[in-house]
Amino acid sequence: MGTEADARLLSHDPEVRRRATSELLELDSQAVAEQVILALADEDWRVRKEGVAVALALSPSVSMLERLVAAFLPSDNVGLRNAAVEALGGYGEAAVRALVAKMPQFDADGRKLAAEALGRSAQSSALDVLAQLLGDDDVNVRAAAAEAIAGIGATGAGAAGALLEQCLSSSDVIVALAAIEGLNSLGTVLPWPAIEGCLRQPALRRGALLAAGRSADARAVPVLIEALGSARGATLGDVVTALREFVREPRLLESVRDSARDLKPRAREQLIQLISDEDGRDAVRRAALVVTGALGLEDAAECAVRALGDDRFIAEAQEALELLGEQAVSALVRATRSHDPLARGASLGLLARVDSDMIPEAAIVAARQALRDQSAEVQTEALLVLSRFGDADCLVDIGRSLAPISSPLTAQAAESALRQLSQRCPAEALELLRVAKPDSPDAHAACVVIAALGGSR
Numbered sequence: 001m002g003t004e005a006d007a008r009l010l011s012h013d014p015e016v017r018r019r020a021t022s023e024l025l026e027l028d029s030q031a032v033a034e035q036v037i038l039a040l041a042d043e044d045w046r047v048r049k050e051g052v053a054v055a056l057a058l059s060p061s062v063s064m065l066e067r068l069v070a071a072f073l074p075s076d077n078v079g080l081r082n083a084a085v086e087a088l089g090g091y092g093e094a095a096v097r098a099l100v101a102k103m104p105q106f107d108a109d110g111r112k113l114a115a116e117a118l119g120r121s122a123q124s125s126a127l128d129v130l131a132q133l134l135g136d137d138d139v140n141v142r143a144a145a146a147e148a149i150a151g152i153g154a155t156g157a158g159a160a161g162a163l164l165e166q167c168l169s170s171s172d173v174i175v176a177l178a179a180i181e182g183l184n185s186l187g188t189v190l191p192w193p194a195i196e197g198c199l200r201q202p203a204l205r206r207g208a209l210l211a212a213g214r215s216a217d218a219r220a221v222p223v224l225i226e227a228l229g230s231a232r233g234a235t236l237g238d239v240v241t242a243l244r245e246f247v248r249e250p251r252l253l254e255s256v257r258d259s260a261r262d263l264k265p266r267a268r269e270q271l272i273q274l275i276s277d278e279d280g281r282d283a284v285r286r287a288a289l290v291v292t293g294a295l296g297l298e299d300a301a302e303c304a305v306r307a308l309g310d311d312r313f314i315a316e317a318q319e320a321l322e323l324l325g326e327q328a329v330s331a332l333v334r335a336t337r338s339h340d341p342l343a344r345g346a347s348l349g350l351l352a353r354v355d356s357d358m359i360p361e362a363a364i365v366a367a368r369q370a371l372r373d374q375s376a377e378v379q380t381e382a383l384l385v386l387s388r389f390g391d392a393d394c395l396v397d398i399g400r401s402l403a404p405i406s407s408p409l410t411a412q413a414a415e416s417a418l419r420q421l422s423q424r425c426p427a428e429a430l431e432l433l434r435v436a437k438p439d440s441p442d443a444h445a446a447c448v449v450i451a452a453l454g455g456s457r
Helices: 004-009 014-026 033-040 045-058 062-070 078-105 108-121 126-133 139-153 159-167 173-186 192-199 202-215 218-230 233-247 250-259 265-276 282-295 300-307 314-335 341-351 361-370 376-389 392-400 408-424 426-435 443-452
Strands: none
Touching: 004 014, 004 033, 014 033, 014 045, 033 045, 033 062, 033 078, 045 062, 045 078, 062 078, 078 108, 078 126, 108 126, 108 139, 126 139, 126 159, 139 159, 139 173, 159 173, 173 202, 192 202, 192 218, 202 218, 202 233, 218 233, 218 250, 218 265, 233 250, 233 265, 233 282, 250 282, 265 282, 265 300, 282 300, 282 314, 300 314, 314 341, 314 361, 341 361, 341 376, 361 376, 361 392, 376 392, 376 408, 392 408, 392 426, 392 443, 408 426, 408 443, 426 443
């Protein structure tokens, strides 16, 4: 080549070649295209990576673009071709036009790589040529076209979804697989018949389960429930995550519970194991908490109560316990004795929201004991329990929570609880008034009772 830069690009030392490539940016952009191509064809990946960076920086150089597109012509240099795919992504619309013009000259490998480059271009104008490539004689080209369409669809190109849906019925499993994975990545909600067709093909089943989970279609429920017992690994996580969204839909919750009545022991075990799997993904563990609560599984309450002490899972643990309702009460009462104030407060707060008109006496006892807790938040949650479920025997304990040393948070909750309990138990509340003295700590409680009962004594 005759220049110092050419000599360094041909050095035996890959680091010398890499540095020489980076310095090409200092030269005339129209004159260095061939040297960049030399770097892209280098046997060392670091040199090729540097070459890609230079080629991208040279955009929109016409001479560079022409040579990048020419790299897809029949050749044995796989490294050059792959590097050209990466570099062409930065040439946008110009790359689309250049690849379309050159496409008839490419072999199957070249067309496959051209499809990948078109996908990287993120140009909606590339969809027309990619649609044509879906009918290519080579299955790998067709699959690459489907993947590229999904990539462009991620930029908001609406036509991409329709093209991918057409591919779901392809007799080529690799094309259909690329299509359903692309549709899932785009978050497309597929019609149930399309999902059902994919479920019948083993290779597409995982993608179909993902699509079913996003469908919000009641027909997906038995499919997802059945998959709880048969799915493994990441697919199981996908199924549980999907079911979490289903049980959050009131119109679908009962359908899920009905379908799960005969849930196999293996499926139950897998759900419980997911929750306690310290090596598992937190998102899946959170989803499993909610699903076990919705299904009312044995040990679900204990799992959720344990999770109350972990900031990562507290929201889903509370959700699970609320879904369990009365079934969770015993576990929540035990949790009020936790060493963790966060767990104590959360368990009392959930007891206050139990979907029932009555809770066990043990819960009332636990709430009265919690009024002496050092945490104002725990005291407040205990007062919420008593305001809803307490009886006349709780009046004195609630009144003591209005002592001057109480926090403002506790005092406010105590006033509310005392008002509600006074209205439920007026005779006993009036007795509290009769023993109160104006200069005693009971005076504040007496004022609240008077206001609650309309000033009557």
